[in-house]
Amino acid sequence: MAVVAASSRGLGRAVAEALAAEGASLALCARNENTLAATADQIQQRWGVPVFHRATDLTDAEAVKSFVGATVDRFGAVHIGVANAGGPPSTSFAETKLDEWRMAFELNFMSTVHLVRELLPRMQRQKWGRIVTITSVTVKQPVDGLILSNAVRAGVAGLVKSLANEYARDNILINNVCPGYTATDRLTDLAATLAAAQGVSPDEIVARWQQHIPLGRLGRPEEFAAVVAFLCSEKAGYVTGTSTAIDGGLVKGIV
Numbered sequence: 001m002a003v004v005a006a007s008s009r010g011l012g013r014a015v016a017e018a019l020a021a022e023g024a025s026l027a028l029c030a031r032n033e034n035t036l037a038a039t040a041d042q043i044q045q046r047w048g049v050p051v052f053h054r055a056t057d058l059t060d061a062e063a064v065k066s067f068v069g070a071t072v073d074r075f076g077a078v079h080i081g082v083a084n085a086g087g088p089p090s091t092s093f094a095e096t097k098l099d100e101w102r103m104a105f106e107l108n109f110m111s112t113v114h115l116v117r118e119l120l121p122r123m124q125r126q127k128w129g130r131i132v133t134i135t136s137v138t139v140k141q142p143v144d145g146l147i148l149s150n151a152v153r154a155g156v157a158g159l160v161k162s163l164a165n166e167y168a169r170d171n172i173l174i175n176n177v178c179p180g181y182t183a184t185d186r187l188t189d190l191a192a193t194l195a196a197a198q199g200v201s202p203d204e205i206v207a208r209w210q211q212h213i214p215l216g217r218l219g220r221p222e223e224f225a226a227v228v229a230f231l232c233s234e235k236a237g238y239v240t241g242t243s244t245a246i247d248g249g250l251v252k253g254i255v
């Protein structure tokens with residue numbers, strides 16, 4: 001049974017599909033009820049697994065508690081948790097307002113804390129668990145103009161490494177995955193924002209990104225999701241505390 005956060009669209013949805021393909025029952029959340037309900041329905045139809053959903057803002061600790069509680073009431077246990085949320089706006093340091101710093105911390109750090117606080121005690125009792133956090137390649141190599149992602153997501157990678165140490169004895173494996181440029185709505189929005197700021201077309205922005213990617217193209221959400229599904233599986237039984245780039249070779253460093 002897998003809880004996949006922020007899963008009505010994009011990478012979260014692709015992960016939900018990949019886990020459903022492996023036969024996992026699902027609990028999905030996002031803020032917009034209509035999009036979420038449609039996604040839950042489509043996944044249930046396509047893969048024939050039970051799919052529970054609840055509109056939830058992941059920055060709201062009480063709402064996350066209620067979502068996980070309702071999931072456990074429905075399925076009896078949670079084996080897999082995938083932490084995800086929307087991305088912060090693209091800004092430079094000089095133009096970033098204090099409120100934007102606080103919002104990015106709530107959205108991309110505290111949302112993970114809220115989810116794992118609900119999941120870990122339950123996984124501890126059953127002595128089995130898999131948690132995967134979705135962050136970004138900015139954890140490994142900062143991207144100019146994404147100061148909030150560059151700064152805040154590194155904290156999630158540190159959290160994951162610490163939790164992996166603390167919970168290994170309970171057979172709970174915790175890893176972080178770092179998407180590169182992957183073709184989702186978020187990326188389309190980012191290309192449009194950067195294009196407007198630079199006075200070029202969104203296609204030009206995408207072409208520039210592709211020049212820096214050794215594989216020469218954007219990633220597909222299902223390619224990303226396949227790695228997450230592996231990390232959630234029994235096959236990944238000796239992998240914990242890692243941050244894995246799924247980026248077509250974009251990151252220039254060695255690890």
Ligand SMILES: NC(=O)c1ccc[n+]([C@@H]2O[C@H](COP(=O)([O-])OP(=O)(O)OC[C@H]3O[C@@H](n4cnc5c(N)ncnc54)[C@H](OP(=O)(O)O)[C@@H]3O)[C@@H](O)[C@H]2O)c1
Nearest residue numbers: 006008009010011030031032058086087136181182184186
């Ligand atoms: N795609 C890429 O190339 C890429 C690269 C690096 C990092 N990332 C990061 O990976 C994450 C997922 O990206 P994506 O491309 O899949 O984004 P996306 O296409 O914009 O999808 C975001 C999903 O998160 C949900 N969501 C957003 N804020 C939420 C909140 N506060 N509470 C609950 N659900 C929320 C959205 O639904 P609602 O709006 O209905 O809530 C939607 O289902 C983001 O943090 C993004 O910055 C993406």
